[in-house]
Amino acid sequence: MRLLVINPNTSESVTEKIAAVAREAAANGTEIECATAHRGVPYIATRAEAMIGGQMVLEILAERADNFDAAIIAAFGDPGLGGARELFDIPIVGLAEASVLMACPLGRNFSIVSFSSRLEPWFRECIAWHGLTERLASIRMLDAPVSDVAGIQAAQADLLVELAERAINEDGAEVIILAGAPLAGLSTLVRDRIAVPVVEGVAASIKVAEGLVALNPRKPTSGSFRQPIPKPATGLADALSHLIETGRLK
Numbered sequence: 001m002r003l004l005v006i007n008p009n010t011s012e013s014v015t016e017k018i019a020a021v022a023r024e025a026a027a028n029g030t031e032i033e034c035a036t037a038h039r040g041v042p043y044i045a046t047r048a049e050a051m052i053g054g055q056m057v058l059e060i061l062a063e064r065a066d067n068f069d070a071a072i073i074a075a076f077g078d079p080g081l082g083g084a085r086e087l088f089d090i091p092i093v094g095l096a097e098a099s100v101l102m103a104c105p106l107g108r109n110f111s112i113v114s115f116s117s118r119l120e121p122w123f124r125e126c127i128a129w130h131g132l133t134e135r136l137a138s139i140r141m142l143d144a145p146v147s148d149v150a151g152i153q154a155a156q157a158d159l160l161v162e163l164a165e166r167a168i169n170e171d172g173a174e175v176i177i178l179a180g181a182p183l184a185g186l187s188t189l190v191r192d193r194i195a196v197p198v199v200e201g202v203a204a205s206i207k208v209a210e211g212l213v214a215l216n217p218r219k220p221t222s223g224s225f226r227q228p229i230p231k232p233a234t235g236l237a238d239a240l241s242h243l244i245e246t247g248r249l250k
Contacts, residue, residue, distance in 0.1 A: 002031045003209050004068040005202075006060050007181060008053030008075045011042045013150035017184040018074045018202055025203035027210055033068070035060045043149040043182060044075050045118040047125075054080030061088055062239035066249045070209040072098075074202060076114070076179040077126045085225040087243060091212035096126050098208040099177045099201040100135070106197040107174025109137040111167035113160055114179040115152050117141040123179065138171035140164070152182045157190060164194045175199060 005022050007015040015036045022032045037056035041049050057073055057080035065071060070091040073081055078094030085092050103110035112123055120139050127136050140163040142156060160178060167173040177199045178187050187200035220226050233241040242250040 001027075001029060001070075001210060001213050002033070002068045003206065003213075004061075004064055004071040005032060005034045005074050005205075006057055006071060007034065007036045008040065008056050008073065008079050009043050009149075009181070010037050010040050011149050011182075012036055014043070014181050014184070017153075018181055021184045021188075021200065021202040022072075022206050025200075025206040030206070030210060032206075034074075035064065043180075044077065044079065045116050047122050050075075050077050050079040050122060054083065056080075057084055058087065059237045059240050061092075062237065062243045062249065065090055069213045072202075072205045072209055074181050074184075074205065076181065076201065077119070077122045078129075082129075082225075086228055089219045091209060091217065093205050093209045093212065095181065095201045095205050096123070096179070097130050098205040099179065099199050100127065100130060100132050101208065102204040103175040103177055103197075103199050104132070104135060106199070109135050109173060110175040110177055110199070111138045111140060111164070111171055111173035112136070112177050112179045113140045113163045113167060115142050115156055115160070115182065116180075117143045119180070137173040138167050140167045140171075149182050153186045153189075157186060160186070161190050161193050164190075164198070168195055177201065 015034050019034045040052045044053050065088050072093045074095050076096045078096045081094040164176045175197050184202045187198045191198045230247045233244040239250045
């Protein structure tokens, strides 16, 4: 089984964190390859940046999807997830979707804890898109500027744990999700300091992807994720243009 893990931002340091967690979580025989966006922003914190990241997801998949059994969008708001499921035959897993689905069997509700208050509106919309708003106890965010995306874990771990405890004690959260690709691996480091189960999003994504490959689902020919009708494309990356124009990978 070969899984492609896509970091839709431009931070190689974040990709390295994602890759380490993904390879630790993968079953024997699962190969992991990671790709980093070559255009965009160092970390995604707004809807506009998510749209840019979503385009990068589609470009990377158009270039590489035919060599993999499934792909993972390793950004918590799942940028480009719906579009990717329309265009590609392989299972596409979103980091947020996998995290919340894994949280559901662990408690009646979950809280999301992350590093920037700018993320909250986008995260709420993402949870609503996945139909799980009623399971969301709260979103707790740090309210400080991010100057070094690679150093967020080391600098903010104690404050993130404090937010998680507030979500448990004040919001009734029964599961905590430490959200965002820059926090990959932090759950393992702090889980014993938090009184409820903590979901590691990258690991959850790997296990969901492995499960979907094992199920071997067919590409739908009806419904919202069926293949779009081919049409002309202008000014896009070559591989993505070819896919949109022909319905086939280059």
